[in-house]
Amino acid sequence: xxxxxxxxxxxxxxxxxxxxxxxxxxxxxxxxxxxxxxxxxxxxxxxxxxxxxxxxxxxxxxxxxxxxxxxxxxxxxxxxxxxxxxxxxxxxxxxxxxxxxxxxxxxxxxxxxxxxxxxxxxxxxxxxxxxxxxxxxxxxxxxxxxxxxxxxxxxxxxxxxxxxxxxxxxxxxxxxxxxxxxxxxxxxxxxxxxxxxxxxxxxxxxxxxxxxxxxxxxxxxxxxxxxxxxxxxxxxxxxxxxxxxxxxxxxxxxxxxxxxxxxxxxxxxxxxxxxxxxxxxxxxxxxxxxxxxxxxxxxxxxxxxxxxxxxxxxxxxxxxxxxxxxxxxxxxxxxxxxxxxxxxxxxxxxxxxxxxxxxxxxxxxxxxxxxxxxxxxxxxxxxxxxxxxxxxxxxxxxxxxxxxxxxxxxxxxxxxxxxxxxxxxxxxxxxxxxxxxxxxxxxxxxxxxxxxx
Numbered sequence: 001x002x003x004x005x006x007x008x009x010x011x012x013x014x015x016x017x018x019x020x021x022x023x024x025x026x027x028x029x030x031x032x033x034x035x036x037x038x039x040x041x042x043x044x045x046x047x048x049x050x051x052x053x054x055x056x057x058x059x060x061x062x063x064x065x066x067x068x069x070x071x072x073x074x075x076x077x078x079x080x081x082x083x084x085x086x087x088x089x090x091x092x093x094x095x096x097x098x099x100x101x102x103x104x105x106x107x108x109x110x111x112x113x114x115x116x117x118x119x120x121x122x123x124x125x126x127x128x129x130x131x132x133x134x135x136x137x138x139x140x141x142x143x144x145x146x147x148x149x150x151x152x153x154x155x156x157x158x159x160x161x162x163x164x165x166x167x168x169x170x171x172x173x174x175x176x177x178x179x180x181x182x183x184x185x186x187x188x189x190x191x192x193x194x195x196x197x198x199x200x201x202x203x204x205x206x207x208x209x210x211x212x213x214x215x216x217x218x219x220x221x222x223x224x225x226x227x228x229x230x231x232x233x234x235x236x237x238x239x240x241x242x243x244x245x246x247x248x249x250x251x252x253x254x255x256x257x258x259x260x261x262x263x264x265x266x267x268x269x270x271x272x273x274x275x276x277x278x279x280x281x282x283x284x285x286x287x288x289x290x291x292x293x294x295x296x297x298x299x300x301x302x303x304x305x306x307x308x309x310x311x312x313x314x315x316x317x318x319x320x321x322x323x324x325x326x327x328x329x330x331x332x333x334x335x336x337x338x339x340x341x342x343x344x345x346x347x348x349x350x351x352x353x354x355x356x357x358x359x360x361x362x363x364x365x366x367x368x369x370x371x372x373x374x375x376x377x378x379x380x381x382x383x384x385x386x387x388x389x390x391x392x393x394x395x396x397x398x399x400x401x402x403x404x405x406x407x408x409x410x411x412x413x414x415x416x417x418x419x420x421x422x423x424x425x426x427x428x429x430x431x432x433x434x435x436x437x438x439x440x441x442x443x444x445x446x447x448x449x450x451x452x453x
Contacts, residue, residue, distance in 0.1 A: 012044035020063035048077035105151030106133035129180035153185035167237025174220025202231030266358035280308020351437025376424035
């Protein structure tokens with residue numbers, strides 16, 4: 001794929017570029033969604049690019065999981081690429097930088113670099129690479145290689161400030177004179193993150209790079225690499241990072257916050273999307289059902305500069321509010337998996353959804369409807385009297401009211417004394433959905449059996 005210059009004149013092309021070295025967590029969902037929503041609001045396109053150059057840790061299982069997790073969030077990439085398929089392009093770019101003198105070979109071992117760093121700190125100097133390798137002659141390099149040393153390659157940074165107008169932070173800059181020349185190629189010939197990322201962004205025509213604020217310093221370096229390779233520099237936006245309530249950063253090691261774990265725990269994608277995007281923004285965190293609605297709320301310029309702290313338990317409240325509003329069409333397959341027959345699904349769902357925090361909890365209430373239930377009858381005489389007053393079928397949403405009014409008139413019971421014995425006899429529980437909705441689903445024959453104990 002090559003640059004599509006028409007995109008730079010109009011609709012954006014953004015990317016989400018995770019490494020398939022673990023399962024995505026809710027912190028990864030933030031940049032994925034911010035990019036997808038940015039493109040969605042502007043008629044742009046979204047690229048999923050797997051940065052899978054870490055051959056030891058990248059796996060096919062994790063790569064497949066990335067696509068599955070994005071699909072669960074509602075993100076369907078317009079384009080897909082793997083960095084591992086583009087090594088020849090990276091090699092060509094590296095050769096161009098070497099020919100231009102911007103990539104230079106270095107032969108220090110990690111131990112030598114560490115000793116040099118400690119000396120600099122002891123002298124009160126900044127611990128940045130001293131560019132000693134630039135003074136090596138061809139003979140020096142040949143001698144070092146004869147010793148068995150293989151070079152790693154550093155990018156020669158121009159000692160200047162790199163400035164840009166950040167979509168989130170506004171005026172931003174990085175003083176590259178204060179940075180070490182970054183290593184772009186390891187001694188074994190493999191690439192670190194930086195060079196393939198810049199080359200692929202440039203070659204693919206990425207117009208906007210929206211990512212976490214931990215990449216701000218990288219941006220100063222990468223802008224110089226974009227320029228050295230002759231690529232247009234994309235627009236950058238660096239959002240705050242999600243942390244736990246106590247300020248702990250997120251990582252793929254936190255399995256309980258992985259998107260897969262949240263999905264398996266029964267959370268709705270809308271709840272996860274809302275929390276991942278709205279936390280740490282000017283918008284209040286609330287349950288937003290659709291991607292289009294969420295896209296209309298996102299303003300990168302209104303994202304806070306402070307860390308975006310969130311409480312995982314907040315998901316429960318968001319999830320419940322979304323579940324309470326879900327139409328039956330959105331849950332029909334899950335209800336069927338819980339054993340709810342399709343002809344009864346809508347009436348059942350409308351009867352129970354207000355009592356659910358997660359859709360899977362509907363299974364317990366279907367078991368109450370379908371039985372068997374162990375009735376609890378503390379006052380057999382009262383329940384027997386109620387049984388005699390059961391209306392004939394057909395039953396509807398008014399049957400419960402008609403029946404309980406008749407029982408009240410005959411027994412004089414009211415309030416809790418009226419309703420609780422009937423609830424216990426019919427469900428075996430002290431709480432639950434409104435029986436006006438459940439009663440027609442249970443049916444008269446089953447109700448009579450339960451009232452008989």
